[in-house]
Amino acid sequence: MEIIENGYVRIKNGKIESIGPMDGLRIENASGKVEDLSGMLVMPGFVNTHTHVPMTLLRGYADDLPLHRWLTEYIFPAEVRSMTPEHVRIAARLAFVEMIKSGTTCFNDMYFFEDVIAEEAKAAGIRGVMNESLIDFPTVSFKSVEEGLARSERLIRDWEGDALIHPSVTVHAPYTCSKDTLLKAKRLADKESVLLQIHVAETRKEVEDIKARTGMPPAEYLYSIGLLDSNVIAAHCVWLNEKEAELLAKTGTSVGHCPKSNLKLASGIADTDAYMKAGITVGIGTDGAASNNTLDMVEEMRFAALLPKVVHYDPEAVNAAMALRMATIDGAKALGLGDIIGSLEVGKRADLIAVNMNASNIQPVYNEYSAVVYAMNSKNIRSSMVNGEWVMYNRQILHIDKEQTIENLKNITLKNNE
Numbered sequence: 223m224e225i226i227e228n229g230y231v232r233i234k235n236g237k238i239e240s241i242g243p244m245d246g247l248r249i250e251n252a253s254g255k256v257e258d259l260s261g262m263l264v265m266p267g268f269v270n271t272h273t274h275v276p277m278t279l280l281r282g283y284a285d286d287l288p289l290h291r292w293l294t295e296y297i298f299p300a301e302v303r304s305m306t307p308e309h310v311r312i313a314a315r316l317a318f319v320e321m322i323k324s325g326t327t328c329f330n331d332m333y334f335f336e337d338v339i340a341e342e343a344k345a346a347g348i349r350g351v352m353n354e355s356l357i358d359f360p361t362v363s364f365k366s367v368e369e370g371l372a373r374s375e376r377l378i379r380d381w382e383g384d385a386l387i388h389p390s391v392t393v394h395a396p397y398t399c400s401k402d403t404l405l406k407a408k409r410l411a412d413k414e415s416v417l418l419q420i421h422v423a424e425t426r427k428e429v430e431d432i433k434a435r436t437g438m439p440p441a442e443y444l445y446s447i448g449l450l451d452s453n454v455i456a457a458h459c460v461w462l463n464e465k466e467a468e469l470l471a472k473t474g475t476s477v478g479h480c481p482k483s484n485l486k487l488a489s490g491i492a493d494t495d496a497y498m499k500a501g502i503t504v505g506i507g508t509d510g511a512a513s514n515n516t517l518d519m520v521e522e523m524r525f526a527a528l529l530p531k532v533v534h535y536d537p538e539a540v541n542a543a544m545a546l547r548m549a550t551i552d553g554a555k556a557l558g559l560g561d562i563i564g565s566l567e568v569g570k571r572a573d574l575i576a577v578n579m580n581a582s583n584i585q586p587v588y589n590e591y592s593a594v595v596y597a598m599n600s601k602n603i604r605s606s607m608v609n610g611e612w613v614m615y616n617r618q619i620l621h622i623d624k625e626q627t628i629e630n631l632k633n634i635t636l637k638n639n640e
């Protein structure tokens with residue numbers, strides 16, 4: 223959390239080789255390519271800990287509905303009709319343009335055809351944690367849990383050791399998956415030493431349904447079957463009780479907090495201040511564009527800083543520095559990537575953004591954390607680098623044809639009566 227005035231970052235082979243104040247260092251003596259970022263704040267890129275990348279195709283398709291109806295009457299049927307691998311590919315490209323333009327350098331995805339999404343992320347140059355979403359009913363990419371598990375295993379094999387793509391495992395939620403499916407996913411994640419992602423306690427209805435089925439609320443139930451663990455990230459966690467928060471803390475399970483999606487679907491407000499005080503690592507996620515409706519981590523971080531203040535009627539709840547940690551290093555830790563990304567430190571991957579601190583909506587800067595969390599907007603992010611390579615330079619996306627992507631998207635957009 224140190225701020226270096228007039229600093230430099232030296233990058234070699236995708237990693238930060240050294241970092242510090244310019245002082246005695248003279249630019250003309252530096253070897254290699256030199257980028258002058260005067261007037262910019264160079265900071266870690268954002269880590270989006272929970273999203274469904276191709277749902278950009280369904281942005282605005284069904285709004286202002288409660289989660290259960292939204293999902294079962296609109297989203298699930300629309301996915302069956304619209305999500306072919308080719309559509310997933312185009313929707314992913316659109317998502318990556320939006321993510322990169324708003325400073326995201328790493329995202330944790332949960333969807334179908336993750337092999338296609340991985341290919342597109344690699345081409346765009348963005349870092350991604352990829353999870354094929356296991357669920358107890360036939361999907362667009364697999365017909366049975368066994369087939370889904372095979373897809374997850376193949377994804378892990380195909381991308382093992384890649385510098386940008388981190389394959390892992392997802393099991394959708396306790397309300398859509400049997401105990402057997404939940405445990406098969408956990409065993410696979412453990413066997414492969416990868417992350418396991420799951421939706422937990424998103425709505426009150428889910429809590430009531432799981433209680434009726436198991437006698438326990440969702441997180442307690444997952445604990446009882448051995449699913450909570452230090453390689454698990456639980457998305458949402460809007461409705462954890464105090465005992466469940468302790469169980470997450472005790473097991474090292476992280477939370478992917480999605481404030482805007484939870485507000486829009488009226489699911490509730492997760493008490494992240496209490497979770498963090500209980501010792502849980504909490505990252506921030508946008509969820510999919512169908513329930514947000516943006517993938518903008520700058521907005522998301524601001525909501526994550528503002529909401530706890532009204533939950534507790536306490537302006538000191540989740541201050542700006544804490545919100546920034548959640549959006550960067552804590553998100554990286556939640557994904558099991560805390561050793562390689564999330565902060566600018568020697569030996570870590572160079573995933574960083576450059577913010578124009580002279581923008582009229584930012585000046586004057588009394589405090590950098592305040593400026594970034596409460597005043598910055600995504601357009602202030604001028605350039606973005608992942609693994610030592612620029613993916614956006616001076617607001618130009620470098621590896622995706624944005625205009626062509628939007629044209630392609632128009633051809634596959636669902637009609638209103640579909």
Ligand SMILES: [Zn+2]
Pocket residue numbers: 272273274421457509510
């Ligand atoms: Zn989700």
